[in-house]
Amino acid sequence: MDRLFELQGEFWTAAVETLYMVGLTLLIGGTAGLLLGVVLYTTRPGSLLSNGAIYNVVNVVINFFRPIPFIIFIAAVQPLSRLVIGTGIGNNALIFALSLAASFAIARIVEQNLLTVSPGVIEAARSMGAGPLRILSTVVVPEALGPLILGYTFVLVAIVDMTAVAGLIGGGGLGTFAQVYGYRQFEPVITWAAVLLIVVFVQGVQFLGNWLARKVLRR
Amino acid sequence: MALVSLTNVSKTYPPAERGGAQVVAVDDVTLDIEAGDVFGIIGYSGAGKSTLVRLVNALEPATSGRITVDGRDLTVMPERELRGIRLGIGMIFQQFNLFGAKTVWQNIAYPLKVAGASKAEIAARVAELLDFVGLADKARNYPDQLSGGQKQRVGIARALATSPRLLLADEATSALDPETTQEVLALLKRVNREFGVTIIVITHEMDVIQSIATKVAVMDGGRVIEHGDVFDVFSDPQNPSSRRFVSTVVKGVPSPAELDVLRERHEGRIVTISFRDGDVSQASVFLELAAAGLEFELVYGGINDIQGRAFGHLTLAIRGADAAIDPALARIAERVDVTEVP
Secondary structure, rough: HHHHOOOOHHHHHHHHHHHHHHHHHHOOOOOOOOHHHHHHHHHOOOOOOOHHHHHHHHHHHHHHHHHOOOOHHHHHHHHHHHHEEEEEEEEHHHHHHHHHHHHHHHHHHHHHHHHOOOOHHHHHHHHHOOOHHHHHHHHHHHHHHHHHHHHHHHHHHHHHHHOOOOHHOOOOHHHHHHHHHHOOOHHHHHHHHHHHHHHHHHHHHHHHHHHHHEEEEEO | OEEEEEEEEEEEEEOOOOOOOOEEEEEEEEEEEOOOOOOEEEOOOOOOOHHHHHHHOOOOOOEEEEEEEEOOOOOOOOOHHHHHHHHHHEEOOOOHHHHOOOOOHHHHHHHHHHHOOOHHHHHHHHHHHHHHOOEEEHOOOHHHOOHHHHHHHHHHHHHHOOOOOEEEEOOOOOOOOOOHHHHHHHHHHHHHHHOEEEEEEEEEOOOHHHHHEEEEEEEEEEEEEEEEHHHHHOEEEEEEHHHHHHHHOOOOOHHHHHHHHHHHHOOOOOEEEEEEOOOOOOOHHHHHHOOOOEEEEEEEEEEEEEEEEEEEEEEEEEOHHHHHHHHHHHHHHHEEEEEEEO
């Protein structure tokens, strides 16, 4: 307990780092994933702007990267990370790798949720003379908003999980904190303090997601 | 000129699997729909009627043939221009297809937004339509808080938002109970009469046609096998498939099974007399039989009313000597259709 007290500063710094990594990943990966998912949805055969070539390319790319375990993925994209953001280590390098991985996962979730929108509703919008982009933004996405929020909540929890390996490439956050000060120094109290904070954080996110989705779905 | 005109229109879909036969959904249909009509298209599921109606607002492109709406040929129009055409054609659906994430008000406002109407125009028009369909108090509700009939009324209001001249109703009452069906049909009738909107009604239920249509086309296997005034098709269907549809609402000629029962219960010769509006009165037929000293009994049939015109089939069991019956029937047959059931 005393040790935890001593490490208070490091603990809160780690917590902020985790929030920073999660937040930025959600912003970047979430946006990229939304775009990719919408592209998948709209270009799929029979959809609003069906285009077999684009659909197949995006589909194959996503299927290629998705199964790579994240811990390997970080190492694999390190050269790319150096090229794009100028560094292959630290929190920002983790955000880069994680955003990439998350955008592929989110793309699938977005695609799947958009597909639940009834074709009849889309047909109704078409029958009113609405064009594909208008239908996408004013019908398809709003109709799927509830499940989309739940999907993002699910991904967010997974992102929190994955930020914990930041230590592997010299990053910080609660995962690193638990490893360095808890596990390696035989201080289970420290480890559990990190665990508890993450649990609280995840619960909070889940609660917020459920609440928002319920508000959108009005049930 | 007809408001909607189809000339040798076909729609085929590519085969579902490699090497399969292509699917002919609409097969060489030629049809004119005049402004002001309530035009019914009836057929079993798979007859091609839903595809046909989607050709009229170009939700589906025709494979061949010519389709004109208001004199403009849809088959040569680019998609962007077709959107403008669709704005002028309302459509309602079996499953209502309301936007679940939008309120009733927002649903009805949607096509107006697409049309680029101003906020003030939208507010005025939506209020007017809500009033027309009797849902002014539901403006802020969401579709899942409404009953089926209310949903379809929202669908109708939404379809009418841009004041279209043509309304397409695709099985609009098939998901509703009989009472609600009548409500919705009455509303469609008002749309036709008060706003002069031409309506194409797709249905598999003959009583829908009977309630509101003025013209009807019967579809089977992608083809229009019979079309004309509802009265003509109902009172004298030419095609076996039309006859089957008509028999679902018109109690007319007894079926073979019913005939067996009738023959068991009644003595004498069984004769069906078919009346059509204006032909001859029933009284003169009965007088003829009475004058010949024949005893007769009404054993089956009914008189139907289609848009204020009556027709019907009455099946009589006539008892007496053939020598008296034959000349009496011959005299009656000069004026109305007489079918002797062997």
